[in-house]
Amino acid sequence: MNATHRLQLRDICISLEGQTLVELDAEIGPGEVLTVMGPSGSGKSTLLAYLAGFLAPAFQARGRVLLDGRDISGLPAERRGIGLLFQDPLLFPHLSVAGNLRFGMPRAGANKTARVEQALGNIGLAGFGARDPATLSGGQKARVALMRLLLSAPCAVLLDEPFSKLDTHLRHEMRRLVFDRLHEAGLPSLLVTHDREDAEEAGGRVIELAH
């Protein structure tokens, strides 16, 4: 897990009915985290939706999103190579823990079962593969969600306030785990949050959205 990827956001401008919501020009190197902060309604989630490929048709967007030099702004979400971590762990309730991890793994990969086992051991959940995700604790779910993201081998990651719903004692632990793993994997990440502590622990540059 040591690929080097680079995410470039060139002159991005998203507007709704002629009103500009977000303007951004930034570059995120391998293993770096860029934090975008702002109060609710400042266009953070719109920015994420745009980068991931889910912008509602009502919005207009200008600019280019380059991933490893390739313009991905015209690609559909599933072909962008951008992974997402949500506020909730969103483990698929109809799949087992292992099924959740396998869901995002590239189909051609060899030895999937062994890799899933290893990944579970990696996050302190060895032997949890057959479990119903609904029986996991909040912290365990969050770790599985992170591992599922990493196993899907994305080239960049978007973090949508992923720590806001965790208990205080878990929050610090999860932040460390997430940022360490993303750094280790050499993934450029964009974190959207309104929590200053998130930004501090992420360690990278911080951009504040006004409004």
Added chain:
Amino acid sequence: MATDHPRDEGSLMLRLAPVLIVILLVAPILAGLTMALLPAFGYLPALGGERLSLDPWRALFAEPGIWRSAAISLASGLLATAISLAVVLLFLAAASGSRLDRWIRRLVSPLLSIPHAAAAFGLAFLIAPSGLVARLASPGLTGWERPPDLLIVHDPWGLSLIAGLVIKEIPFLLLMSLAALPQLDTERRVAMARSLGYRPTLAWWKVVAPSLYPLIRLPVFAVIAYASSVVDVAMILGPTLPPTLAVSILTWFSDPDLETRFLASAGAILQLGVTATALMIWWALERLVARLMRGWVIRGGRRRGEASLHIAGKLWVVLVTVIAFAGIAGLAIHSVAGFWRFPDLLPTSATLAHWARALPALAGPIASTALVAVASTLIAAALALAALENEQRSGRHPSRALWLLYLPLIVPQIAFLFGLVVVMEQLGTRPTHALVTFGHLLFVLPYVFLSLSEAYRRFDPRWSRLALTLGASRNGAFWRVRLPMLLAPILTAVAVGLAVSIGQYLPTQLLAGGRVTTVTTEAVSLAAGNNRRVIGVWALVQACLPLVGFIIAIGLPKLLWSNRRGMQGAP
């Protein structure tokens, strides 16, 4: 542009689905109405009608009792709707959150699944002069030693017809209301009003009812249209001399003398007018009630009437539920009754002879019923899923097209179905199971779509987004995430579709021309014969068939997800 998704596999089919649905629903209705309108003015070259004339109308108005027929159709439609709506609203106001509320919510689906004909037979067996109610009260209360000579079923005023309709329309309106209520934040509204000193039932009437009604208005219109033009219930419970307009039209249409087709066509157009009139009268009543309500809501009465509204709300719904289930029990008793003297409440002996005699005749109609129901429901479910999936992917909400879904439910069946038969005859289409399936699809599709769209639109869009960011294709996200996670509501929609198809009388009867018989057409045709034991067998089979669908819809997800706690409740 980020919204400019390249087309992926299968997207053309998805894009066609909404168009296909609209064509499937609208084209047959337009064609059918046209082919009722032309013969109504004497034009039907196939039968020698070459010139436009008013002869069919003269013949129609010369029919004895035609105005009475029309008036009874109009009145029974309006009254059945008004009573059903009143009972549903009274119940919701009085029982929200109570134990009765939970009970009724659990019973509403099975009640809705009972076909109209079976419910009507059940009621007839209860209230007939020799029915269970008369037996219960005799001879103790009534002094009757033999069944009195009273015309209760088929009464000339259509009262038992109205009662039969009410039993079936209450669960329908209740289900529609229960689907709409979550949007209204009922509990907080009522809590707010209670904190201002209003008693709970009055609070519901004043702060919830005015917002609920607009949400269930289309279903209410569908009930008016259905009740003013129903055929099978009217044949079982309605007046006979003269019958309701819709029954008369069917009689004329089935007449071997093809000349009466012109008469039937004029009748169909008159039926359209009767239903339209009923809708307009209702519309005027809506205005009136809205004005009266507005004054009442702000006048500030907080307590007066609470007790009576509360009691009425619980009493009526319990009464109707008991009658519906007692009716089904009555069917079961009749189907195994041996010797049964009049005032005896139960037969002196039980026998399986009626079942044994009916079994050989049951097999064919059951197979036809199942074939048509499964085929039409599967087509409807596939189309509805494709249209809803397309809606999700394109990010648009085609709310304007929604009223088109109600078109087959608001245009009276009899007005366009038999024009459709004329079209089919002209095209040389032979009556087959496929044609009947197509006819059922017109009514199954709206219900399947409405029942599915609710769950589909409520589904958290983040699940599909998550699947996509994990690299699944759009089709992959559908098959691997949305479909399995929505399995329970999809199966419920399928069960609803099956129930609607199983209960259809008129489309089968008209489009099959007697060549495809279902349990429903057979059961209704027994109505004239008055052999209660045979009717008991057939109507009970008819009532039980839809239950199979609901049992699967409830059982299969429980079985499949027994090890998945997150799938136990609805998503």
